[in-house]
Amino acid sequence: xxxxxxxxxxxxxxxxxxxxxxxxxxxxxxxxxxxxxxxxxxxxxxxxxxxxxxxxxxxxxxxxxxxxxxxxxxxxxxxxxxxxxxxxxxxxxxxxxxxxxxxxxxxxxxxxxxxxx
Amino acid sequence: xxxxxxxxxxxxxxxxxxxxxxxxxxxxxxxxxxxxxxxxxxxxxxxxxxxxxxxxxxxxxxxxxxxxxxxxxxxxxxxxxxxxxxxxxxxxxxxxxxxxxxxxxxxxxxxxxxxxxxxxxxxxxxxxxxxxxxxxxxxxxxxx
Numbered sequence: 001x002x003x004x005x006x007x008x009x010x011x012x013x014x015x016x017x018x019x020x021x022x023x024x025x026x027x028x029x030x031x032x033x034x035x036x037x038x039x040x041x042x043x044x045x046x047x048x049x050x051x052x053x054x055x056x057x058x059x060x061x062x063x064x065x066x067x068x069x070x071x072x073x074x075x076x077x078x079x080x081x082x083x084x085x086x087x088x089x090x091x092x093x094x095x096x097x098x099x100x101x102x103x104x105x106x107x108x109x110x111x112x113x114x115x116x117x
Numbered sequence: 118x119x120x121x122x123x124x125x126x127x128x129x130x131x132x133x134x135x136x137x138x139x140x141x142x143x144x145x146x147x148x149x150x151x152x153x154x155x156x157x158x159x160x161x162x163x164x165x166x167x168x169x170x171x172x173x174x175x176x177x178x179x180x181x182x183x184x185x186x187x188x189x190x191x192x193x194x195x196x197x198x199x200x201x202x203x204x205x206x207x208x209x210x211x212x213x214x215x216x217x218x219x220x221x222x223x224x225x226x227x228x229x230x231x232x233x234x235x236x237x238x239x240x241x242x243x244x245x246x247x248x249x250x251x252x253x254x255x256x257x258x259x260x261x
Contacts, residue, residue, distance in 0.1 A: 065226075065230065066212040066230065070213060073237050074208055076238060076241040077181065077182035077208070087154060088154075
């Protein structure tokens with residue numbers, strides 16, 4: 001009456017031939033592929049988590065078009081500002097060479113131009 | 118100006134330069150220089166978007182590292198009045214905020230953002246070379 005439900009441990013075992021096919025066929029490793037994480041030791045689990053964390057850390061998260069655009073505009077603006085400062089300082093140096101001494105912007109307004117004005 | 122100083126200056130730089138250096142006494146040196154540079158930059162910026170229509174005036178320039186200005190001015194054909202519009206593009210953490218008159222604010226995205234990025238890059242390429250005489254990629258002075 002219960003024949004259909006009766007089975008032995010032998011019935012549950014994967015036949016050796018089938019195991020070989022699963023292991024070698026298509027590069028699949030049946031046992032490792034489907035090994036339950038719960039079956040690993042705590043050390044193995046910790047190692048796996050560390051490795052996963054490292055992968056996440058080193059994974060480059062793709063930037064959105066807005067972020068890319070923003071970065072490019074900031075870069076251009078910063079470069080332009082640096083060029084302006086450089087140009088202005090270059091003019092100050094030229095005027096220092098012309099008038100001698102060490103001039104500040106205030107000096108140029110108050111003294112240098114009054115001298116020649 | 119003392120005669121001696123004037124003569125020395127003439128000997129050093131010549132007469133034309135003396136005239137060129139006669140600036141208003143109240144001139145705030147740095148501000149005027151920055152303004153002059155911005156005007157030079159804007160002359161280039163105005164042409165990036167193509168020819169300016171007759172009767173129109175356009176300014177496009179980088180005010181500072183995080184602000185760009187687009188100013189457009191024209192004469193209204195019906196009323197004859199001068200009309201203008203100013204658009205300010207501000208760099209924020211979330212993106213580029215477009216600020217217009219009438220408290221209109223919106224973050225720039227899509228094709229408009231692409232165009233703005235392209236415009237700023239073109240501006241930089243041309244301004245670096247033509248105003249500052251520098252290679253836009255390396256920042257080094259251009260060799261003649």
